[in-house]
Amino acid sequence: MTRIDFIGKRKYFYIVSILVMVIGLISYLVQGFNYDIDFTGGTVLEINLHKVPTAKEISELEKLTKQITGTQTPIVRKVEDGKKIMINAHEVHGKKKTELSKQTRDKLFAEIAKRYNLKKEDLVSYQNVGAVVSSELKSQAIWAVVIASILMLIYIAIRFEFRFGTTAVAALIHDLLIVLTVYTLFRIPLNSTFIAAVLTVLGYSINDTIVVFDRIRENRRIAGKMELKDLVNLSMNQTIGRSIATAISVIIVLVVLYIMGVQSIKEFAFPLLIGVISGTYSSIFIATALWFDWELSTRKKKLQAKPKRA
Amino acid sequence: MQNKNLAKFLIGCLVIAFAFYIVFFGLEIGTASIPSVQKVIRYGLDLKGGVYIVYEAAKENPTKREMESALQLIRTRLDMRNFYDATATIQGSKRIRVEIPGVKDPDEAIQYIGRTALIEFKGPSGDLIVSGRNVVDAYAQQTASGYVVALKFDKEGTKKFAEGTKKYLGQNIGIYLDGKLISNPVVQAEIDNGEAVIEGMKNLEEAKTLAQQIKAGALPFALNVIESKAIGPSLGNEAFKSTLKAGIIGILLVFLFMIIFYRLPGLVADIALVAYIVILVAIVGYAKITLTLPGIAGIILSAGMAVDANILIFARLKEELRSGKTLRAAMDAGFRRALNAVIDSNVTTIIAGIVLLFLGTGPIKGFAWTLTIGIVVSFFTAITVTRFLLTSIINTGLFKDVRWYGGKKTREVDA
Numbered sequence: 001m002t003r004i005d006f007i008g009k010r011k012y013f014y015i016v017s018i019l020v021m022v023i024g025l026i027s028y029l030v031q032g033f034n035y036d037i038d039f040t041g042g043t044v045l046e047i048n049l050h051k052v053p054t055a056k057e058i059s060e061l062e063k064l065t066k067q068i069t070g071t072q073t074p075i076v077r078k079v080e081d082g083k084k085i086m087i088n089a090h091e092v093h094g095k096k097k098t099e100l101s102k103q104t105r106d107k108l109f110a111e112i113a114k115r116y117n118l119k120k121e122d123l124v125s126y127q128n129v130g131a132v133v134s135s136e137l138k139s140q141a142i143w144a145v146v147i148a149s150i151l152m153l154i155y156i157a158i159r160f161e162f163r164f165g166t167t168a169v170a171a172l173i174h175d176l177l178i179v180l181t182v183y184t185l186f187r188i189p190l191n192s193t194f195i196a197a198v199l200t201v202l203g204y205s206i207n208d209t210i211v212v213f214d215r216i217r218e219n220r221r222i223a224g225k226m227e228l229k230d231l232v233n234l235s236m237n238q239t240i241g242r243s244i245a246t247a248i249s250v251i252i253v254l255v256v257l258y259i260m261g262v263q264s265i266k267e268f269a270f271p272l273l274i275g276v277i278s279g280t281y282s283s284i285f286i287a288t289a290l291w292f293d294w295e296l297s298t299r300k301k302k303l304q305a306k307p308k309r310a
Numbered sequence: 311m312q313n314k315n316l317a318k319f320l321i322g323c324l325v326i327a328f329a330f331y332i333v334f335f336g337l338e339i340g341t342a343s344i345p346s347v348q349k350v351i352r353y354g355l356d357l358k359g360g361v362y363i364v365y366e367a368a369k370e371n372p373t374k375r376e377m378e379s380a381l382q383l384i385r386t387r388l389d390m391r392n393f394y395d396a397t398a399t400i401q402g403s404k405r406i407r408v409e410i411p412g413v414k415d416p417d418e419a420i421q422y423i424g425r426t427a428l429i430e431f432k433g434p435s436g437d438l439i440v441s442g443r444n445v446v447d448a449y450a451q452q453t454a455s456g457y458v459v460a461l462k463f464d465k466e467g468t469k470k471f472a473e474g475t476k477k478y479l480g481q482n483i484g485i486y487l488d489g490k491l492i493s494n495p496v497v498q499a500e501i502d503n504g505e506a507v508i509e510g511m512k513n514l515e516e517a518k519t520l521a522q523q524i525k526a527g528a529l530p531f532a533l534n535v536i537e538s539k540a541i542g543p544s545l546g547n548e549a550f551k552s553t554l555k556a557g558i559i560g561i562l563l564v565f566l567f568m569i570i571f572y573r574l575p576g577l578v579a580d581i582a583l584v585a586y587i588v589i590l591v592a593i594v595g596y597a598k599i600t601l602t603l604p605g606i607a608g609i610i611l612s613a614g615m616a617v618d619a620n621i622l623i624f625a626r627l628k629e630e631l632r633s634g635k636t637l638r639a640a641m642d643a644g645f646r647r648a649l650n651a652v653i654d655s656n657v658t659t660i661i662a663g664i665v666l667l668f669l670g671t672g673p674i675k676g677f678a679w680t681l682t683i684g685i686v687v688s689f690f691t692a693i694t695v696t697r698f699l700l701t702s703i704i705n706t707g708l709f710k711d712v713r714w715y716g717g718k719k720t721r722e723v724d725a
């Protein structure tokens with residue numbers, strides 16, 4: 001069996017993770033999130049241009065949208081094979097931002113249709129989202145993560161012990177931050193599928209962590225007076241083959257989905273892909289390492305306490 | 311012993327293949343038939359195109375009954391326009407979500423659905439006697455003369471109706487729903503007790519529907535559109551095809567990976583995965599769970615997770631074999647010792663799925679359903695189908711070399 005000293009190298013893994021999160025934080029401060037219409041409220045129009053627009057054309061389309069709708073920063077982006085575009089816009093009424101009225105929408109499309117010689121059915125779809133829905137969606141996302149985390153923590157605390165639960169959830173928050181980093185860094189639009197992506201990553205991450213913890217729990221029972229470091233290293237070496245095999249099979253599916261899927265599936269598959277890689281990484285290098293450090297510090301305290309009593 | 315176990319294994323495979331055939335191609339024996347899943351599956355709007363609209367009651371705390379009559383009104387209106395495959399559901403305490411497949415213009419649909427049903431009683435010359443605004447209750451009844459809808463007017467309505475029936479005694483009073491004549495009875499006597507009856511219903515169902523419509527016409531709140539979306543059918547179709555193709559290729563690659571990595575058990579896992587896909591698709595299709603784009607992603611993802619349970623078991627099997635156990639002992643130990651990890655890891659993922667199910671809406675709900683059902687089914691197939699097939703094939707005694715189980719050197723192991 002291969003023998004890798006994971007625990008001995010845990011400092012490097014901590015550093016790598018913190019580095020990625022710092023990059024994410026900087027990206028967030030510089031460019032923030034690319035909130036999709038689900039979160040900001042307004043209207044999305046999807047238009048088939050039948051040709052790939054140049055960067056100059058896109059900025060012209062943005063100018064046009066700004067002119068007609070009054071949106072301060074309208075977003076125009078290429079989707080699918082690049083020949084279709086999506087326009088995010090809203091109307092401004094005093095302080096309130098609302099979806100586009102039928103007149104405004106028709107006017108905007110008519111202008112674009114004139115420039116690109118489009119037919120009526122080239123307005124592939126449009127979506128109106130009110131501000132109420134979007135603010136609800138935001139709180140829904142946060143609540144889903146918080147509630148799922150608490151419930152999983154409780155379950156692990158019952159089946160294992162509190163310390164396993166806490167470090168597993170810590171690894172889960174780690175993965176969430178990595179996924180958020182991907183969203184801000186690559187300007188992936190935050191929409192309702194974002195919630196599904198995040199929760200799937202959490203589910204996968206905890207699934208993976210549990211398998212490693214399960215092995216530590218089992219080995220601890222049978223290994224007797226083994227050194228803690230050796231015991232954890234042994235458990236990780238025993239489970240790493242399976243962790244990698246599972247990750248590979250999920251990654252295969254996600255990569256194919258990413259390559260072949262339509263835009264909305266692509267936008268879903270990419271963060272999931274990063275999330276699964278991060279989930280596998282964190283269960284091996286972060287969750288277990290954190291648990292080890294915590295366990296070790298308690299043991300040291302006990303050892304220090306004992307001689308005093310003696 | 312050998313032949314018996316080989317037969318068991320082959321029969322197991324045959325049953326799965328047969329189930330696969332029924333689910334994906336349907337079955338007809340004489341008059342009885344099971345439709346293929348493609349025919350019954352309910353596609354979400356993102357897959358077949360259409361319009362969805364979310365309404366909100368313009369009232370602080372509408373009662374459940376008020377919401378239900380509003381829902382009934384919308385359903386009736388959808389039916390009247392022949393949108394039979396449209397769905398309307400109550401969301402939360404004050405919202406109604408309407409989905410109409412195949413429709414292109416939400417504005418037209420919104421205009422039509424948004425109005426409240428108005429019942430009117432008009433004299434022979436078309437003058438208004440009383441309208442739905444004065445109706446306090448409407449219910450279906452069975453009388454000696456057949457099915458009827460009984461109405462109750464408020465004070466003002468009672469007075470107006472009494473005057474009208476007195477004036478038009480022996481003549482017709484037309485009953486109109488949104489300007490359309492639905493009944494034209496002859497007034498037999500002056501009615502001053504505030505009650506009216508609409509006769510001539512074909513059955514109880516029709517009477518009930520009309521009663522609901524009339525009550526809905528007296529709905530105490532307006533409905534505001536807070537969200538609407540139109541999806542082009544070409545987009546949905548395109549998206550569905552490419553996603554399905556990607557899913558099939560992805561899963562085939564996983565099959566290949568399992569065989570290369572785990573040899574004989576890998577093959578068994580692949581057969582169990584086919585069983586998993588058949589069961590999952592059958593549940594989604596026949597239980598009419600709406601399949602959305604994220605829903606397909608959920609299926610594909612849970613297929614990936616389904617592999618995990620098998621991998622956990624086989625990794626253990628390999629370890630047990632390495633420690634020198636016999637095949638059967640290694641397999642038993644493999645299943646037993648992997649079970650804890652399989653249960654714990656699946657339950658935690660299900661928790662995430664269920665939270666999503668309760669908090670998500672629309673397409674996310676579709677994703678949560680397929681993910682949650684997928685995990686439950688994968689757990690079932692991993693501990694039953696995989697185990698049954700693996701036990702049978704090991705007991706045939708045909709595969710004794712450890713290399714069949716992913717061992718590196720040739721070594722004979724006892725069954």
